[in-house]
Amino acid sequence: MRRLSIVLLVLFVFGSSAWGWWPRGHGILTRAAVQTLPADAPAFLRAGGGMVAHAAVDPDVAKNRGTLHLEKAGHPVHYFNMELFEAGDLPASRYAFGRLCAELGKRPEQVGLLPYVTAEYTEQLALAFAEFRKWPESPFIQNKCLIYAGYVAHFAQEVCQPLNLTIHWNGRVVDGKSSRTRIHEKIDGLLQNLDLKPEEIAEGLAAAPVDSLMTGIVAQMHRSFGEVESALSMEQYLVPKDVDWKNEPAVRAFAEKHAREAARFTVSLYLTAWKMSEKIRLPGWIDRGEMDHFGAQKK
Numbered sequence: 001m002r003r004l005s006i007v008l009l010v011l012f013v014f015g016s017s018a019w020g021w022w023p024r025g026h027g028i029l030t031r032a033a034v035q036t037l038p039a040d041a042p043a044f045l046r047a048g049g050g051m052v053a054h055a056a057v058d059p060d061v062a063k064n065r066g067t068l069h070l071e072k073a074g075h076p077v078h079y080f081n082m083e084l085f086e087a088g089d090l091p092a093s094r095y096a097f098g099r100l101c102a103e104l105g106k107r108p109e110q111v112g113l114l115p116y117v118t119a120e121y122t123e124q125l126a127l128a129f130a131e132f133r134k135w136p137e138s139p140f141i142q143n144k145c146l147i148y149a150g151y152v153a154h155f156a157q158e159v160c161q162p163l164n165l166t167i168h169w170n171g172r173v174v175d176g177k178s179s180r181t182r183i184h185e186k187i188d189g190l191l192q193n194l195d196l197k198p199e200e201i202a203e204g205l206a207a208a209p210v211d212s213l214m215t216g217i218v219a220q221m222h223r224s225f226g227e228v229e230s231a232l233s234m235e236q237y238l239v240p241k242d243v244d245w246k247n248e249p250a251v252r253a254f255a256e257k258h259a260r261e262a263a264r265f266t267v268s269l270y271l272t273a274w275k276m277s278e279k280i281r282l283p284g285w286i287d288r289g290e291m292d293h294f295g296a297q298k299k
């Protein structure tokens with residue numbers, strides 16, 4: 001019984017199962033990101049905000065007990081506990097990261113896998129963009145790009161939620177015990193509860209591709225981690241039941257600041273993937289025109 005209690009405590013303190021920015025929040029941020037894309041971005045992507053926003057919710061839908069394997073695999077990709085692992089030069093793959101965690105006496109799911117899934121989906125989008133460059137008329141490739149762009153958006157926005165990067169995700173942890181204020185879910189709900197508009201978030205926003213994908217992701221993680229205390233300070237407004245937090249300027253300022261940063265970083269990863277796609281060489285055996293038969297009937 002004692003061993004079971006310790007296991008449950010570790011899972012509670014170090015494992016985050018909260019929803020990221022709540023469903024409408026991811027949709028708001030993703031639509032803002034698509035609206036921020038420059039004029040020279042692919043036209044289908046700039047016109048596809050609805051589909052991209054739809055797909056951006058899918059990683060949270062995957063947290064479903066009816067799909068046991070998917071649910072268990074999916075939880076650790078939504079967080080990274082910075083206090084448990086110095087996120088500097090991360091190993092090149094999630095598998096190498098797992099081996100390093102073992103050497104350090106930690107479990108990958110205890111620390112989290114957020115930077116890896118963010119990089120992986122950005123590269124998946126880059127591959128899809130490379131196919132688009134070669135077969136720009138293919139509706140299948142365009143649809144695929146929109147779906148992957150939604151996944152990139154989801155995890156880019158998770159990186160920008162400060163409480164996804166700390167053991168204090170559900171309230172401050174003292175002597176191994178969390179205060180359990182549920183501050184994470186309260187902040188996750190801010191964007192939709194304040195009814196922030198995508199066009200307001202996108203106004204005047206500018207983004208640029210990063211020079212190195214994982215380096216850029218880790219740098220953003222450090223910026224977000226630097227906002228943990230600011231996030232925890234929202235407890236004074238969001239936790240007490242007698243506070244009208246919707247009329248607190250500090251709450252709206254916090255929400256708007258992090259919404260704009262999340263949208264900006266999402267666009268940054270889109271531009272990074274587009275830039276990467278210029279140099280990707282597709283294998284010679286693939287011919288989407290012949291394989292997909294778009295625009296022509298196979299004889």
